[in-house]
Amino acid sequence: MTTDERMSMAAALNRALADALEADDRVLVFGEDVGPLGGVFRVTDGLAARFGERRVFDTPLAESGIVGTAIGMAMNGLRPVVEMQFDAFAYPAFEQITSHLAKLRNRTRGRVELPVVIRIPYGGGIGGVEHHCDSSEVYYTHTPGLRVVSPGTPEDAYGLLRAAIDSPDPVVFLEPKRRYWAKDAVSLAPADSLDRAVIRRPGRDVTLIAYGPMVATALETAEAATDEGWDVEVVDLRSLSPFDDATVAGSVRRTGRAVVVHEASGFCGYGAEVAARITERCFHHLHAPVLRVTGFDIPYPPPKLEEHHLPGVDRILDAIARLQWDDEVVPARPAGEVQHA
């Protein structure tokens, strides 16, 4: 029983939390300010009033405490969904996330399962002050045992959050806060998988790989690229870990060119992993090196300078222009060739 409704990403997340709380008594929502205030972005608006303080509650301001107690609760059969409020505020919880949340299944040889979701509003573009705009994804994707998911659309926000809450594995759920207010149609169904990337826009000439806040920018770029005669395919990763090699490699083998885009700094960034995987799997299909368009290798800048740091349409178009379009070394392949990893 699903209906298509137009709603913002924040509203879709709120609906996902409400539906999960309704569907399963074991689900809890807690963190700082998530109760009567409804979260600083109002993602948990109305949940405390509807489900009561036993299910949705405010905690002391202490991120390690929030994650550490969530671990104990999950050991006792509950399914906590906790909020970190802002990306850089999660760092005090880093030890609990990496040493315990991610590893307890492994350390106990599968006996302890921790179905915990950590919601983190992340990334920039909202004029936030320091420590409110980090893109912290690689700290988590580098940690085996965690799933890392980032929705790029309101529909995925709903579907992926429902699937994350249902997952037996701990999930770091990165919410692109600059997209909270963008509206789109949402069919209210849990995603059937947490592992799969999707092709957001088909194209023949180049694959643009993006996730979270950059999906909308990538789609905008693809539209603008038609003026230059480039038919751009956009892959939305959705799941940063595990990585969907099949979808990405399949796309790049068709187009022969790839650009990876993200807000986070490029050095040792997520794009480096994506570029390496593409090179390993698609080398003989590539017409050009895999390029990265990322934030600069600087601490996140002050609000009045962030527009210079964040990748935008022009910077991505420039990268596409650098993809050796005149290179005749690689022969053209038959049209419509599709291969999978």
Next chain:
Amino acid sequence: MTTARQRSLLPSDTPLTLLGTDGEPTTAEELPADEVLLELHRRMVVGRRFDTQATALTKQGRLAVYPSSRGQEACQVGAVLALEEQDWLFPTYRDSVALVSRGVDPVETLTLLQGGWHLGYDPYEHRVGPQCTPLATNTLHAVGMARAAQLKGEDSVALVLLGDGATSEGDTHEALNFAGVWQAPVVFLVQNNGYAISVPMSKQNAAPSLAHKGIGYGVASELIDGNDPAAVHTTVREAVAAARAGAGPTLIEALTYRVEAHTNADDANRYRDADEVAAWLGKDPVDRLERHLTSRGLLDDARRAAVAEEAEAFAASVRNRVNVDVEPDPAELFTHVYAEPTAALREQAGLLAEEIAGAKS
């Protein structure tokens, strides 16, 4: 001026002792029942023998490392014996004797140190959280477990063991604060053995006692003689009962001493002198209880011999079972990372299997 509520949270100025070092009762307060005292004695003797056996196995190279808890038996056994079956224990890496006393298979408590896997026992079988090496992180797991029990309407209590060094870690303070705010059914037992590896209490803490740290979080606190099994058992039992009755958390500081070095890799002579160790040996918890039980005629030579025999048999069994080469299955490396192995992990498992097959051929 302090209010009555503040006073009730403050620990006493001197540690609670029920049995003096000579084994004589020091107060008119009631001691645990005779059968409880005898059981404390039996488990401490077995625990100590287990501890010396594990230390010996380390010297023989069977264990990578072993953190001895010799001298801390009163804390470990006294606390565990205060728990009911439905309660949870969250131990540190130094609490193997507590685990053995809880009924965990002794060899499974050593698996972590044997190097075969990170943990040997099933945490749900005896309701014992995983031992791990970071400090203080287990305090938050215990509070979460207790909070969940509270939310679910269970009557279980979580007892978390920590050392003096762990009270310097932030997680201890977050855990005490969460526990106080939630009035969670959790008991914190700090085994203050004087040193965080080599760093003494004087460089660890400026408060009058570690137990004083409870008042700032609204957590009732007790300061006790950690080498007195009667005081430990009575205090933990009362704290557990209070938590079960909805009266909230308690922080207990037990003053004790680590007779051996931090681990076999440590040289305790570099940071403490022989006189100090000798003074603490005079407060030995096992000797103290033996004196008491003997003077009251509860422990005769026959029972003493029977307990010693049980401890020897226990140690022999541990020795025999640990004196085998552990051969963990490499395929299991990929089994417990996620609920289902990812595509990448399946691929890597295949690669390793080929490497192993190649090495054998």
